[in-house]
Amino acid sequence: MGYKEIDYIINSQIKFAKTNSNSVNYRIQILNSLLKTISTNESKIYDALKKDLDKHEFESFLSEILLVKREIRLFTKRLKRWSRKKRVGGSIFNYPSKNYLIPEPYGNTLIITPWNYPFQLSLTPLIGAVAAGNTVVIKPSELAPNTSSVLKELIETVFPQNLVSVIEGDAETAKYLLDKKWDYIFFTGSTRIGKIIAEKAAKNLTPITLELGGKSPCVVDSGIDINKVAKRIVSGKFVNCGQTCIAPDYVIVNNHVKDELISMLKKNIISTFGNSPIESDSYGRIINTNNLKRLKKNLNNQNIEFGGKIDEENLYVEPTLIIDPDVNSEIMKDEIFGPILPILSYENENDLEKILHANQSPLAFYIFSKNQKFIDKLINSYKFGGCVVNDTLIHYVNPNLPFGGIGPSGMGSYRGKFSFDTFTHYKPVLEKKSMIDLPLRYGPYPNSFNFIKKILEKI
Helix, strand or coil: CCHHHHHHHHHHHHHHHHHCCCCHHHHHHHHHHHHHHHHHCHHHHHHHHHHHHCCCHHHHHHHHHHHHHHHHHHHHHHHHHHCCCEEECCCHHHCCEEEEEEEEECCEEEEECCCCCCCHHHHHHHHHHHHCCCEEEEECCCCCHHHHHHHHHHHHHHCCCCCEEECCCCHHHHHHHHCCCCCEEEEECCHHHHHHHHHHHHHCCCCEEEECCCCCEEEECCCCCHHHHHHHHHHHHHHHHHCCCCCCCEEEEEHHHHHHHHHHHHHHHHHHHCCCHHHCCCCCCCCCHHHHHHHHHHCCCCCEEECCCEECCCCEECCEEEECCCCCCHHHCCCCCCCEEEEEEECCHHHHHHHHHCCCCCCEEEEECCCHHHHHHHHHHCCCCEEEECCCCHHHHCCCCCECCCHHHEECCECCHHHHHHCEEEEEEEEECCCCCCHHHCCCCCCCCHHHHHHHHHC
16 A cells, blocks of 8 residues: 555544544444454454464454454443443532533544454454544554455455555554554554654654563462463463463472473373374464574573474474573563463572562563462562463453553553543533632732631641
8 A cells, every 4th residue: 555545544534533423323333333244254364364373263263253252242232331421529619510521532543453363453452442433544464464454354344444444564654654643552562663652652742552562470389280270371371372462471480399380281282282283273383484583592502391393484383391591591581472481480489589570560470379478469569461360361351351561561451441441532521500709719819828728628
């Protein structure tokens, strides 16, 4: 798509946003149309995700399509209530008055989406943006071209171009879009690119949501069912071939159960993907050669306990366990974003603290323990985007919990009502209901006001 066509789309959306004709009923209607179109085209979506990431259909259904459908149904059910003017309490200083908040859209929004869950992570923020009354340009990742193409086809079937458009292209296209003036920018991707987007947005004082990543730790205490722990870690780590922003990035296990956990992890990897995961329909592939080479480099000079096989031609990296990596090595500095799981151990809470403080404010934080004091101490001692106790990933599927990072793992949140709030400006209004005045508000001001001060401070 040429830059002239991009400019035309953006300008048409600006004009549409200014008309303020995007009623709540229309938004519900068009979201229902999106839901039907997704159902009609599920086989196309499965095929695209298979080509881009070699995802099994059931994995694609659970992690991509089902989440989108549930989000649409939630919005169409509750949007009228969320969109109403909201009364709030007044103050004695402006009595009598009527005070309320009016939810209004920001206007023209840009949503830049990643390649790892290219369908779900494009449409989930889109649903919130459209439901709140915004226009949307989606820039999907060029690294998942098949899904991007299907996404564009579906969007063009459902939405008029001046409401939602998909603009495909490479990094230069993204740069061109970011140089435009937007009312809101929503980005999901790496911390490195997130910093660039924040800098671009700051030039126009554009509000942003950044959904980034980080090294999400998984702490395993003793005195717990280790087989079940291993099953849930394997499920969370190796889904989508480890290319999940909230996957457990590394495990820190109590020394007393370290050997048992390693044994159970091996057992569950084999029971999930077989003795030869390259032949398993349930095991995906790395997105491209560059990412595979990065993962291969991470394995250099590491103590590989399990796995480690790589087939560059087939973009395959075997589920891999690494034991006791140096905390200063490259694999412990940056998010792995692949099927490699480092396993460290701790003897006491001081050991644990040293490891956790090396990578602060992760997107996710996982704790496996039966000790509530231990759980509470970890939750209260560390910052993170979201926490799950005794499982992995599942907080993302609850629309009643906000999903987002903090610090290097992002800013802002979304999902469910939080998506509506993210893409909404709550306009405060106060209507004074009478001509009654407090004479003290007008000059000339009194020279002595100690008595009045005491009264006003107590009100």
